[in-house]
Amino acid sequence: MGALLTATGICKHYRVGRERVHAVHDVSLRIDRGECVGLVGESGCGKSTVAGIVTSLIQADAGRVLLEGRDISAGSGRRRNVCTAIQMVFQSPADSFNPRLTLGDSIIEGLINQGIAKQEARNLTLEYLGLCGLPKTFADRYPHQVSGGECQRASIARAIAVQPKLLICDEATSALDVTIQAQIIDLIAKLRRELSMSCLLISHDIALIWEICDRVMIMCEGEIIEDGIPSDIISHPKQEYTRSLIEAAFLSSAWGGCCS
Numbered sequence: 001m002g003a004l005l006t007a008t009g010i011c012k013h014y015r016v017g018r019e020r021v022h023a024v025h026d027v028s029l030r031i032d033r034g035e036c037v038g039l040v041g042e043s044g045c046g047k048s049t050v051a052g053i054v055t056s057l058i059q060a061d062a063g064r065v066l067l068e069g070r071d072i073s074a075g076s077g078r079r080r081n082v083c084t085a086i087q088m089v090f091q092s093p094a095d096s097f098n099p100r101l102t103l104g105d106s107i108i109e110g111l112i113n114q115g116i117a118k119q120e121a122r123n124l125t126l127e128y129l130g131l132c133g134l135p136k137t138f139a140d141r142y143p144h145q146v147s148g149g150e151c152q153r154a155s156i157a158r159a160i161a162v163q164p165k166l167l168i169c170d171e172a173t174s175a176l177d178v179t180i181q182a183q184i185i186d187l188i189a190k191l192r193r194e195l196s197m198s199c200l201l202i203s204h205d206i207a208l209i210w211e212i213c214d215r216v217m218i219m220c221e222g223e224i225i226e227d228g229i230p231s232d233i234i235s236h237p238k239q240e241y242t243r244s245l246i247e248a249a250f251l252s253s254a255w256g257g258c259c260s
């Protein structure tokens with residue numbers, strides 16, 4: 001398939017007053033063209049920080065991120081290109097839309113920013129809303145006039161409308177109820193097949209995403225501790241932490257253990 005994105009030796013700490021929080025330590029990862037990769041770990045293990053560094057929203061202390069071989073690390077001056085090539089879908093879709101704009105206008109705005117003419121942007125918006133299972137009339141609704149699941153469909157439509165090379169979904173289903181979670185995962189799986197897009201799915205719940213991922217990386221306390229084919233990881237976890245993550249996800253048991 002060939003590498004789309006590679007990150008090498010990523011480190012990040014935050015300062016909170018006099019405290020130093022080590023969020024990510026020496027993380028390296030690779031996402032191939034057309035590949036769907038899961039990044040799984042419990043809350044606070046550093047998943048969103050990795051996503052922020054990959055999208056150049058967060059500057060790493062060390063390490064490099066390459067997109068198609070070009071350095072896109074924050075500060076490398078290539079952020080503008082990254083905005084289009086890597087799109088993110090977040091946990092709270094309503095918060096990611098401007099409440100004063102209709103969903104359609106928000107999507108159109110992004111397309112116009114890419115240099116697309118207004119009428120073409122309108123047509124594309126309706127097309128992508130349709131692809132995400134929303135009727136055309138939803139283009140005229142405001143974020144507060146749709147359900148959480150519908151709003152997440154619209155935010156996915158907005159993300160894919162600019163034809164990104166990589167779609168990152170950061171806990172994109174966590175705020176939704178179980179049935180809607182499954183529908184959104186099915187939608188991502190469908191879009192990924194139809195658009196041959198690379199995806200990074202970030203979740204604390206391996207049970208939710210493993211079926212649509214080609215590969216899953218397990219993250220614990222700022223490090224990637226396991227990386228492999230989902231069925232292998234689920235049937236033969238190498239780390240005790242991974243085992244407890246799987247048990248928690250599939251058996252709804254309490255968290256236990258950590259990195260071995």
Ligand SMILES: Nc1ncnc2c1ncn2[C@@H]1O[C@H](COP(=O)(O)OP(=O)(O)OP(=O)(O)O)[C@@H](O)[C@H]1O
Pocket residue numbers: 014015016021022023041042043044045046047048049050171204
């Ligand atoms: N801006 C910040 N300032 C200080 N500490 C931060 C900041 N952002 C994250 N952290 C800390 O860095 C660590 C990693 O956070 P991060 O949000 O990357 O984890 P996560 O796995 O994505 O968690 P969640 O699944 O809950 O979103 C945590 O200990 C968190 O408290």
